[in-house]
Amino acid sequence: MWSARDALDMAVLAVVYLVAARLGLRLSLVERNITPLWPPTGIALVAFLRYGRRLWPGVAVGAFLVNLPISSVTVAAVTAVGNTAAPMLASWLLDRVGFRHTIDRVRDVAALVGLAALASMTVSATIGSLALLASSAIEADTFWAAWSVWWAGDAMGILVVAPFLLAIVTWHDVAPRLGWRNLPEAIVLFATLVIASVLSVTGAGPILFVLPPLVGWVAWRFQLRGAAPAVLVASAIVTWAAVHATGWFQDLSLFTSMLTLQLFNATIAFTAFFLSALVSERMRSREALEHAADELEERVQRRTAELRRSERELAEAQDVARIGRWEWDLTTDVVIWSAQMYRIHGFQPDAFPVTFDRSIEQVSDVDRRRIDRAVAEALAERRETLPELEYRIVRPDGDERILVGSGRMSFADDGTPTRMVGVVQDITERREFDRQHMIAETLQHALLPHDLPSIHGFALASRYIPAESGFRAGGDWYDVIPVAEGRTALVIGDVAGHGLAAASVMGQLRMAVRAYALEGGSPEQVVGRSDDLLHSVAPDDLATMLYAEIEDDGRHATMVSAGHPPPLIVGHDGARYLELTPAPPLGMSEHWTYVPQEVPLDPESTIVLYTDGLIDRRGVPIDEGMRRLLEAARTGHLDPPERLVQRLADVLEPSEVSDDVALIAMQALPVDAKAFSMRVLAEPRELASVRRALTRWLRTAGIPPDDADDLVLAAGEACSNAIKHAYGPADGSVQIRGTIRDGSVEIVVRDFGRWRPSRGQLGGRGLAIIEGVTSEVTIDRDGGGTTVIMRKPVRGSVTA
Amino acid sequence: MNELAKLVFDGDADVVVVSITGEVDLSNAAEVTAAIVAAAPNEVAGVVVDLSGLSYLDSAGIRMLAELARRLDWRQQTLRVVAPEDSRARKVLTISGTEPVLLLDPTVEAARARVTGDA
Numbered sequence: 001m002w003s004a005r006d007a008l009d010m011a012v013l014a015v016v017y018l019v020a021a022r023l024g025l026r027l028s029l030v031e032r033n034i035t036p037l038w039p040p041t042g043i044a045l046v047a048f049l050r051y052g053r054r055l056w057p058g059v060a061v062g063a064f065l066v067n068l069p070i071s072s073v074t075v076a077a078v079t080a081v082g083n084t085a086a087p088m089l090a091s092w093l094l095d096r097v098g099f100r101h102t103i104d105r106v107r108d109v110a111a112l113v114g115l116a117a118l119a120s121m122t123v124s125a126t127i128g129s130l131a132l133l134a135s136s137a138i139e140a141d142t143f144w145a146a147w148s149v150w151w152a153g154d155a156m157g158i159l160v161v162a163p164f165l166l167a168i169v170t171w172h173d174v175a176p177r178l179g180w181r182n183l184p185e186a187i188v189l190f191a192t193l194v195i196a197s198v199l200s201v202t203g204a205g206p207i208l209f210v211l212p213p214l215v216g217w218v219a220w221r222f223q224l225r226g227a228a229p230a231v232l233v234a235s236a237i238v239t240w241a242a243v244h245a246t247g248w249f250q251d252l253s254l255f256t257s258m259l260t261l262q263l264f265n266a267t268i269a270f271t272a273f274f275l276s277a278l279v280s281e282r283m284r285s286r287e288a289l290e291h292a293a294d295e296l297e298e299r300v301q302r303r304t305a306e307l308r309r310s311e312r313e314l315a316e317a318q319d320v321a322r323i324g325r326w327e328w329d330l331t332t333d334v335v336i337w338s339a340q341m342y343r344i345h346g347f348q349p350d351a352f353p354v355t356f357d358r359s360i361e362q363v364s365d366v367d368r369r370r371i372d373r374a375v376a377e378a379l380a381e382r383r384e385t386l387p388e389l390e391y392r393i394v395r396p397d398g399d400e401r402i403l404v405g406s407g408r409m410s411f412a413d414d415g416t417p418t419r420m421v422g423v424v425q426d427i428t429e430r431r432e433f434d435r436q437h438m439i440a441e442t443l444q445h446a447l448l449p450h451d452l453p454s455i456h457g458f459a460l461a462s463r464y465i466p467a468e469s470g471f472r473a474g475g476d477w478y479d480v481i482p483v484a485e486g487r488t489a490l491v492i493g494d495v496a497g498h499g500l501a502a503a504s505v506m507g508q509l510r511m512a513v514r515a516y517a518l519e520g521g522s523p524e525q526v527v528g529r530s531d532d533l534l535h536s537v538a539p540d541d542l543a544t545m546l547y548a549e550i551e552d553d554g555r556h557a558t559m560v561s562a563g564h565p566p567p568l569i570v571g572h573d574g575a576r577y578l579e580l581t582p583a584p585p586l587g588m589s590e591h592w593t594y595v596p597q598e599v600p601l602d603p604e605s606t607i608v609l610y611t612d613g614l615i616d617r618r619g620v621p622i623d624e625g626m627r628r629l630l631e632a633a634r635t636g637h638l639d640p641p642e643r644l645v646q647r648l649a650d651v652l653e654p655s656e657v658s659d660d661v662a663l664i665a666m667q668a669l670p671v672d673a674k675a676f677s678m679r680v681l682a683e684p685r686e687l688a689s690v691r692r693a694l695t696r697w698l699r700t701a702g703i704p705p706d707d708a709d710d711l712v713l714a715a716g717e718a719c720s721n722a723i724k725h726a727y728g729p730a731d732g733s734v735q736i737r738g739t740i741r742d743g744s745v746e747i748v749v750r751d752f753g754r755w756r757p758s759r760g761q762l763g764g765r766g767l768a769i770i771e772g773v774t775s776e777v778t779i780d781r782d783g784g785g786t787t788v789i790m791r792k793p794v795r796g797s798v799t800a
Numbered sequence: 801m802n803e804l805a806k807l808v809f810d811g812d813a814d815v816v817v818v819s820i821t822g823e824v825d826l827s828n829a830a831e832v833t834a835a836i837v838a839a840a841p842n843e844v845a846g847v848v849v850d851l852s853g854l855s856y857l858d859s860a861g862i863r864m865l866a867e868l869a870r871r872l873d874w875r876q877q878t879l880r881v882v883a884p885e886d887s888r889a890r891k892v893l894t895i896s897g898t899e900p901v902l903l904l905d906p907t908v909e910a911a912r913a914r915v916t917g918d919a
Binding site for chain 1: 895
């Protein structure tokens with residue numbers, strides 16, 4: 001309930017109350033316990049306001065001890081109850097209305113006067129007077145007189161003492177701070193006040209009225225911190241004079257004296273505190289105003305700085321963008337050029353005054369006529385805008401620049417043109433860039449394979465995604481090369497850098513790789529020779545490359561990586577990155593020995609090669625890029641290559657495409673060991689793929705290589721014959737079927753055309769060869785075409 | 801020339817040696833023929849065509865060799881064909897019955913010696 005600290009506080013409070021009460025009783029007018037100014041009430045109120053009403057026992061004990069020597073125990077106790085309850089009620093009411101201890105608002109003064117002084121003190125006056133009456137200390141006819149003196153005394157205690165104490169306890173909470181420089185003024189004012197107070201009560205006339213202005217002055221200068229002590233001093237002196245009936249009070253009756261005193265005290269308290277609160281309020285609003293003005297000033301300054309900055313930034317932007325600004329006053333023919341305008345024309349800023357003629361002096365003749373015509377038309381038709389014109393100028397040093405200009409015209413009220421303003425941009429470099437970019441893009445487009453070759457038994461798909469909607473053509477490329485003897489090379493590469501240079505290096509590299517591969521070089525030889533080539537043709541360039549040679553059975557690959565991101569292997573069981581031994585990119589380390597790696601492949605798995613643009617994206621860490629790609633590959637692990645490639649390309653958000661991306665996927669299709677079927681265009685270039693596909697099937701079926709070679713030769717002859725003889729200039733097709741039955745392989749080649757007898761039939765050398773390598777040949781010819789059936793028994797045939 | 805076959809030319813003032821690797825079929829035989837004819841100047845005594853590295857040869861290739869022999873013959877130049885016994889080309893030449901009409905040698909060295917010797 002109460003802490004030790006509270007007990008100590010209560011004890012101190014009781015003592016202070018007691019001392020103040022003893023002083024107050026010296027001023028008693030009626031009996032010995034009713035005084036016109038009762039300071040303990042003010043003390044009790046401030047104690048409750050500042051330190052809490054729980055300290056009430058201190059006040060109660062103090063009040064009881066004060067009254068004990070001058071009345072009975074009962075009266076003392078009852079009086080103490082009243083003296084405690086009144087300030088309790090006052091502090092409670094003040095807290096309820098949000099009373100500010102600094103008394104710096106008029107409503108605080110009103111609350112203090114109305115609620116605390118006038119209303120609450122009726123409690124102590126009533127209880128105390130009744131106690132006196134009950135104990136016969138006063139008679140019934142003097143009850144109201146006693147009551148009113150008690151009430152007025154307590155009210156004055158509140159009005160005079162409480163503000164003084166509050167001014168002390170809130171001294172440092174109030175602005176402005178008072179310093180030593182205020183001291184002389186304070187001393188002078190207080191000295192004057194004391195002297196005036198003493199004179200006013202000791203003088204012969206009723207000159208109490210000079211005191212309120214003085215107190216008001218103090219209040220005006222120092223607000224509560226001046227008003228409260230001033231009121232206390234003036235009231236104390238005047239009250240002392242009234243109690244001792246000296247000076248002006250000496251001939252007055254008790255009642256008049258009392259009335260005068262209370263009116264005086266009330267007047268100066270009101271005057272002082274209202275004035276002080278008013279001044280405080282005024283000062284606060286002035287401060288708020290000043291603060292707002294300061295803020296406004298600061299905002300204006302900030303805005304001005306921002307404007308200057310954006311002006312500077314605009315000038316800088318114009319510099320960077322090579323935009324010059326001009327303004328032509330039509331009435332004076334004065335042209336104003338911006339600094340950049342002079343620079344565009346090859347001069348120092350403000351090198352000379354400009355006129356319209358001077359401003360187009362450097363323009364080539366043809367372009368000058370166009371400008372003249374455009375300006376004349378705009379003037380004649382009073383057009384608001386000048387058309388955008390592209391023109392060439394020659395700078396003093398002979399440098400030719402391409403400029404593009406546009407402008408706007410202003411008119412006077414009567415419609416006469418007065419002024420033209422416009423901008424001119426130097427687009428020489430941009431034009432050159434556009435031109436190079438166009439070449440690079442064309443080159444890139446020309447260099448990538450238009451159509452992927454069709455390789456029987458494999459499905460292929462690829463994508464090329466240029467960076468930022470084709471802004472830069474890059475050095476990314478891929479290729480599919482059917483290399484000799486049933487193998488296919490899949491290659492992807494990335495030349496560092498962009499633009500024309502990268503694209504042309506890419507073109508050379510791609511062609512070289514193709515040539516090396518077709519020459520029969522092993523993967524490590526192809527990559528090694530490409531490395532040598534790059535060192536010789538573009539010593540400063542670097543390129544990554546991944547070369548994978550895949551056996552036609554789709555079960556085995558040989559790979560060499562030169563600093564390229566790892567391939568993805570996508571199969572029935574999901575997707576994974578293939579870890580290849582790291583080796584430097586091409587062009588990095590001369591005579592590096594690239595080492596091939598043998599990679600077994602699961603049936604029907606897909607190899608995906610890609611360039612780093614797919615995983616190294618803007619704003620995405622490379623690990624995260626690889627993780628996302630792998631996730632997409634896992635999601636689509638059952639997709640055919642075309643859909644898989646699309647799915648992987650979709651991993652890229654358009655905003656993340658900071659580099660070109662090339663992507664190629666190849667899947668080994670399942671081989672049916674029992675039967676072979678293929679249909680190709682009747683064209684010589686298809687022969688190689690027929691041989692390749694047939695070889696793959698025969699190998700898968702376990703046919704010995706020698707027998708397989710013979711069967712391929714026989715089928716090749718039959719197909720060649722169909723191509724030569726079956727069709728006219730229009731396209732036709734040839735169908736090849738193969739079956740294995742009773743220890744023999746049967747190959748059927750069928751065309752759907754009409755034989756041209758004059759050009760011969762299957763015969764001569766071709767037939768001789770077929771007959772030489774097979775055991776049985778049948779040729780059926782009917783209206784729908786020709787069918788050649790070839791049969792050959794094979795050793796150790798595995799399929800029934 | 802398409803990419804099925806690759807030709808490597810060698811030789812000296814007397815003889816041109818052409819090594820054909822890869823495959824020769826209907827699709828590239830004419831081109832290969834033209835390339836070899838173009839590479840053999842009038843001064844040389846003969847041409848050696850090395851088929852030992854060839855992985856596929858069929859009747860189109862045989863026709864090529866016959867054509868080549870005929871055109872060189874116009875210029876009194878010799879065509880010698882290198883096709884070792886165990887090679888794929890030799891088998892096709894044998895089966896097709898061309899073996900007797902062509903001048904065959906087991907190695908390039910032997911073929912060159914015969915050309916310069918004949919000259």
